[in-house]
Amino acid sequence: xxxxxxxxxxxxxxxxxxxxxxxxxxxxxxxxxxxxxxxxxxxxxxxxxxxxxxxxxxxxxxxxxxxxxxxxxxxxxxxxxxxxxxxxxxxxxxxxxxxxxxxxxxxxxxxxxxxxxxxxxxxxxxxxxxxxxxxxxxxxxxxxxxxxxxxxxxxxxxxxxxxxxxxxxxxxxxxxxxxxxxxxxxxxxxxxxxxxxxxxxxxxxxxxxxxxxxxxxxxxxxxxxxxxxxxxxxxxxxxxxxxxxxxxxxxxxxxxxxxxxxxxxxxxxxxxxxxxxxxxxxxxxxxxxxxxxxxxxxxxxxxxxxxxxxxxxxxxxxxxxxxxx
Amino acid sequence: xxxxxxxxxxxxxxxxxxxxxxxxxxxxxxxxxxxxxxxxxxxxxxxxxxxxxxxxxxxxxxxxxxxxxxxxxxxxxxxxxxxxxxxxxxxxxxxxxxxxxxxxxxxxxxxxxxxxxxxxxxxxxxxxxxxxxxxxxxxxxxxxxxxxxxxxxxxxxxxxxxxxxxxxxxxxxxxxxxxxxxxxxxxxxxxxxxxxxxxxxxxxxxxxxxxxxxxxxxxxxxxxxxxxxxxxxxxxxxxxxxxxxxxxxxxxxxxxxxxxxxxxxxxxxxxxxxxxxxxxxxxxxxxxxxxxxxxxxxxxxxxxxxxxxxxxxxxxxxxxxxxxxxxxxxxxxxxxxxxxxxxxxxxxxxxxxxxxxxxxxxxxxxxxxxxxxxxxxxxxxxxxxxxxxxxxxxxxxxxxxxxxxxxxxxxxxxxxxxxxxxxxxxxxxxxxxxxxxxxxxxxxxxxxxxxxxxxxxxxxxxxxxxxxxxxxxxxxxxxxxxxxxxxxxxxxxxxxxxxxxxxxxxxxxxxxxxxxxxxxxxxxxxxxxxxxxxxxxxxxxxxxxxxxxxxxxxxxxxxxxxxxxxxxxxxxxxxxxxxxxxxxxxxxxxxxx
Numbered sequence: 001x002x003x004x005x006x007x008x009x010x011x012x013x014x015x016x017x018x019x020x021x022x023x024x025x026x027x028x029x030x031x032x033x034x035x036x037x038x039x040x041x042x043x044x045x046x047x048x049x050x051x052x053x054x055x056x057x058x059x060x061x062x063x064x065x066x067x068x069x070x071x072x073x074x075x076x077x078x079x080x081x082x083x084x085x086x087x088x089x090x091x092x093x094x095x096x097x098x099x100x101x102x103x104x105x106x107x108x109x110x111x112x113x114x115x116x117x118x119x120x121x122x123x124x125x126x127x128x129x130x131x132x133x134x135x136x137x138x139x140x141x142x143x144x145x146x147x148x149x150x151x152x153x154x155x156x157x158x159x160x161x162x163x164x165x166x167x168x169x170x171x172x173x174x175x176x177x178x179x180x181x182x183x184x185x186x187x188x189x190x191x192x193x194x195x196x197x198x199x200x201x202x203x204x205x206x207x208x209x210x211x212x213x214x215x216x217x218x219x220x221x222x223x224x225x226x227x228x229x230x231x232x233x234x235x236x237x238x239x240x241x242x243x244x245x246x247x248x249x250x251x252x253x254x255x256x257x258x259x260x261x262x263x264x265x266x267x268x269x270x271x272x273x274x275x276x277x278x279x280x281x282x283x284x285x286x287x288x289x290x291x292x293x294x295x296x297x298x299x300x301x302x303x304x305x306x307x308x309x310x311x312x313x314x315x316x317x318x319x320x321x322x323x324x325x
Numbered sequence: 326x327x328x329x330x331x332x333x334x335x336x337x338x339x340x341x342x343x344x345x346x347x348x349x350x351x352x353x354x355x356x357x358x359x360x361x362x363x364x365x366x367x368x369x370x371x372x373x374x375x376x377x378x379x380x381x382x383x384x385x386x387x388x389x390x391x392x393x394x395x396x397x398x399x400x401x402x403x404x405x406x407x408x409x410x411x412x413x414x415x416x417x418x419x420x421x422x423x424x425x426x427x428x429x430x431x432x433x434x435x436x437x438x439x440x441x442x443x444x445x446x447x448x449x450x451x452x453x454x455x456x457x458x459x460x461x462x463x464x465x466x467x468x469x470x471x472x473x474x475x476x477x478x479x480x481x482x483x484x485x486x487x488x489x490x491x492x493x494x495x496x497x498x499x500x501x502x503x504x505x506x507x508x509x510x511x512x513x514x515x516x517x518x519x520x521x522x523x524x525x526x527x528x529x530x531x532x533x534x535x536x537x538x539x540x541x542x543x544x545x546x547x548x549x550x551x552x553x554x555x556x557x558x559x560x561x562x563x564x565x566x567x568x569x570x571x572x573x574x575x576x577x578x579x580x581x582x583x584x585x586x587x588x589x590x591x592x593x594x595x596x597x598x599x600x601x602x603x604x605x606x607x608x609x610x611x612x613x614x615x616x617x618x619x620x621x622x623x624x625x626x627x628x629x630x631x632x633x634x635x636x637x638x639x640x641x642x643x644x645x646x647x648x649x650x651x652x653x654x655x656x657x658x659x660x661x662x663x664x665x666x667x668x669x670x671x672x673x674x675x676x677x678x679x680x681x682x683x684x685x686x687x688x689x690x691x692x693x694x695x696x697x698x699x700x701x702x703x704x705x706x707x708x709x710x711x712x713x714x715x716x717x718x719x720x721x722x723x724x725x726x727x728x729x730x731x732x733x734x735x736x737x738x739x740x741x742x743x744x745x746x747x748x749x750x751x752x753x754x755x756x757x758x759x760x761x762x763x764x765x766x767x768x769x770x771x772x773x774x775x776x777x778x779x780x781x782x783x784x785x786x787x788x789x790x791x792x793x794x795x796x797x798x799x800x801x802x803x804x805x806x807x808x809x810x811x812x813x814x815x816x817x818x819x820x821x822x823x824x825x826x827x828x829x830x831x832x833x834x835x836x837x838x839x840x841x842x843x844x845x846x847x848x849x850x851x852x853x854x855x856x857x858x859x860x861x862x863x864x865x866x867x868x869x870x871x872x873x874x875x876x877x878x879x880x881x882x883x884x885x886x887x888x889x890x891x892x893x894x895x896x897x898x899x900x901x902x903x904x905x906x907x908x909x910x911x912x913x914x915x916x917x918x
Contacts, residue, residue, distance in 0.1 A: 075587055082588065107653055186834065268659065280511070281513040283513055285534065285537070
């Protein structure tokens with residue numbers, strides 16, 4: 001993995017030098033253009049992108065496409081019963097019965113609307129935790145890699161300590177201290193993801209800082225802050241993008257697990273993990289209440305995994321050397 | 326040379342110390358077994374050591390036996406100096422080896438029903454002393470020694486509890502050689518295990534599964550009489566619940582019918598009163614408030630909360646007969662409070678033991694969902710336990726007017742004579758709203774069809790000694806949760822009480838699958854004319870699981886360490902001894918609050 005990154009970076013000192021002079025090079029354009037082209041050539045990545053686009057669309061338009069308010073209890077509103085099976089008119093459900101394409105949940109709410117709103121929450125969870133973790137992790141990793149010595153040792157040993165715990169257990173411990181709730185769960189997941197990004201960044205920074213263009217910047221009198229954040233980091237983004245995309249999937253899964261355990265989103269919030277947890281006892285009597293949230297989680301995680309895998313391949317220069325370009 | 330000398334000296338010192346150690350051990354070794362194996366020998370020193378007898382001024386011991394310590398019986402007793410302390414007992418005394426006399430401060434017609442309860446089970450006096458009456462790590466919490474048809478073999482925490490047949494049981498011997506208690510909070514898992522045949526009986530199948538079980542020829546479903554109550558509790562020491570109008574608004578603002586119709590199994594009913602109607606005088610007085618969101622909002626506005634407020638709904642995620650779907654019901658109450666009263670309630674799911682402790686010690690500042698299953702079929706068990714003088718702080722400050730009515734009601738034997746007091750008490754509960762009674766939940770147990778003697782107890786104390794599958798040595802039972810401890814004098818949770826009831830016995834007990842009392846360790850307990858004295862003749866020749874013989878001192882000791890708060894053995898699991906306080910009014914020598 002480290003070798004891959006070094007090679008990917010080796011390709012670019014010229015680009016970086018030119019960029020340092022404030023120029024946009026044709027090579028830099030062609031690099032990202034190439035990445036996109038390679039990404040789109042991979043069917044699995046395209047499928048991942050489409051699923052993701054679909055989920056984002058659902059999340060953005062949930063207010064319009066959801067037939068019911070996700071927290072509205074339908075007792076007395078419609079003639080429906082707790083945990084009623086799906087009723088789809090197209091599939092032969094009598095017209096005089098209200099349509100609920102994913103059925104009714106244990107609290108007599110429309111499951112379909114809850115699933116739609118759940119997409120909004122899950123994407124938000126994934127993006128926000130990973131963004132937070134990347135910002136903190138990159139900062140720590142960059143400083144550790146660039147400054148080295150005692151600072152490196154202190155930061156990375158702390159990261160090692162965090163990595164020594166199984167991530168979900170650590171997240172549970174953090175939530176137990178902070179108290180259950182969505183925000184605290186997000187914070188916990190973000191904290192446990194930090195070491196991954198810190199390590200990746202540190203490894204990249206360690207190799208990039210030895211490169212000529214960095215030496216040049218240093219010779220031109222650039223301060224360490226400028227060299228690190230202005231020169232080195234922008235050239236270390238590639239592995240972060242891949243790790244981040246795959247990390248979103250893990251974060252969504254962790255958030256769902258925490259919610260399943262009752263430590264994440266609190267009722268009546270329509271969160272997939274919470275929905276799954278609330279109805280886990282009905283797996284035989286009302287399987288639709290367990291299937292749909294589970295399927296939604298699976299689909300989202302799959303989308304991010306496919307995309308992440310595609311990105312990793314697309315950003316890998318060795319594949320280009322093998323004539324994949 | 327010097328080194329050799331040093332070695333020789335060291336060896337000599339080690340040898341000498343070993344010899345000294347060996348010489349010192351025999352007396353200690355003989356003293357220890359004397360404590361357990363020869364109770365008669367150890368009674369004298371134990372009596373003087375127990376402050377129950379020495380510190381409490383009125384505690385008396387018969388000195389007659391001091392001259393002949395070998396076999397003589399020294400009756401143990403404890404008396405209250407007067408009845409000012411607020412409890413029902415004046416004295417508990419061993420009259421002779423097989424007679425115990427209870428003197429009451431006021432007549433107590435429910436005496437037999439109460440003394441039969443499993444919290445007042447009898448254990449050997451020596452075992453109670455040896456284990457220090459409980460406390461952290463005490464064997465008493467893990468391994469009760471009783472007289473019941475089963476005895477504890479092994480408790481693998483987090484896994485299972487194994488009981489084995491008591492070969493010396495005085496009554497009808499148990500049908501099974503071994504009974505295994507397992508637990509799972511998931512109704513689906515309990516049913517799955519029953520269907521798979523890995524367990525022989527389960528408690529509380531999920532309401533949705535009733536039909537599945539009835540349709541399965543290999544299983545049998547036995548409905549349990551709804552002798553319970555599920556309520557939404559409020560603590561009146563925390564604002565805004567210190568305002569009676571707020572509590573009344575919540576009482577009117579929750580559509581209880583909607584909860585029962587949608588989330589409870591068949592056989593459940595909306596509670597018109599706290600106590601189920603099957604209990605005499607349970608439903609006297611006015612029925613509960615009708616659902617009226619308009620009036621509720623007006624009341625809330627009058628109390629100064631026109632826009633509602635923020636609070637919390639605390640509950641434990643364990644299934645009970647009174648609350649078959651805790652999560653769903655909690656969410657519905659949350660939705661109703663928002664919809665009807667604009668109250669934003671956050672749901673707080675707590676660990677079972679922590680939740681009960683927090684509720685009992687009055688720490689829950691919001692609403693809490695709890696319930697009660699009958700221990701014995703009397704108003705005292707419902708109303709006195711929750712609203713009487715000895716009730717916990719669950720609802721905050723107690724209501725003196727309710728306590729007064731309950732005291733008067735409890736002192737009478739005749740149901741008709743008690744009616745006016747319970748009518749008044751029920752009306753006052755409606756007025757003060759310490760809680761909102763929601764439902765009397767129908768529940769059931771399910772067994773393999775082959776189980777003989779299968780039953781559901783309205784008191785949730787199924788008796789496994791009478792159940793079994795012919796040709797099978799082991800009976801496996803799966804309940805909702807693991808017992809908290811097995812010293813049931815200091816437990817209130819039904820999941821702890823059920824295994825206790827297989828192992829230990831009280832003076833009286835309840836009939837199998839019913840509520841009537843019948844003699845157990847006592848052959849008979851008889852009152853005097855005005856019901857202020859109860860004299861119990863013990864069954865002779867009853868052996869405890871450790872081989873010792875039951876006598877009156879075991880009975881007295883088992884009870885006075887609960888009664889006397891200053892007794893060094895008054896430790897238990899948490900030290901709350903909630904049932905004692907609730908059923909017998911108060912502790913003797915209770916610490917000043």
